[in-house]
Amino acid sequence: MRQSPLFSGIIYIVLGVLFTVFAIQDVTRNGEWGFFTYLLVILATFDFGSGIRMIMFHFKIKNIQKKKK
Template sequence: MRRTPLFSGIIYLILGILFVYIAIQSLQQNGEWGFMTNLLIIIATFDIGAGLKMISFHFKLKNLENKK
């Protein structure tokens, strides 16, 4: 089964939101910005960035296909 950039982008966005949620929960439990909280935020940043990039790539591909 072939995955489109849109599907992959949505999965990355969902994972990024999940990592942000887990980081917030960790921060509320510990009350401080520990190593795990920072690591989760960094991973979430990369996932959200990759998701947005994949979604924009999907729309650029669709735009190129429509011009042909």
């Protein structure tokens, strides 16, 4: 069984939030931006972008299916 793009998009958004929280905690703990913090922010950015794209794709598919009926 395949996952819907909506479910995948939500998972990506949750991962983006999680990576953002980890980055904030890392800066708070160390007091400066290090390599690991930048890596977490980059991963969060990619996850947010992918999540938004997947959610938009889900609604685009639903719209096309509705027009066919």
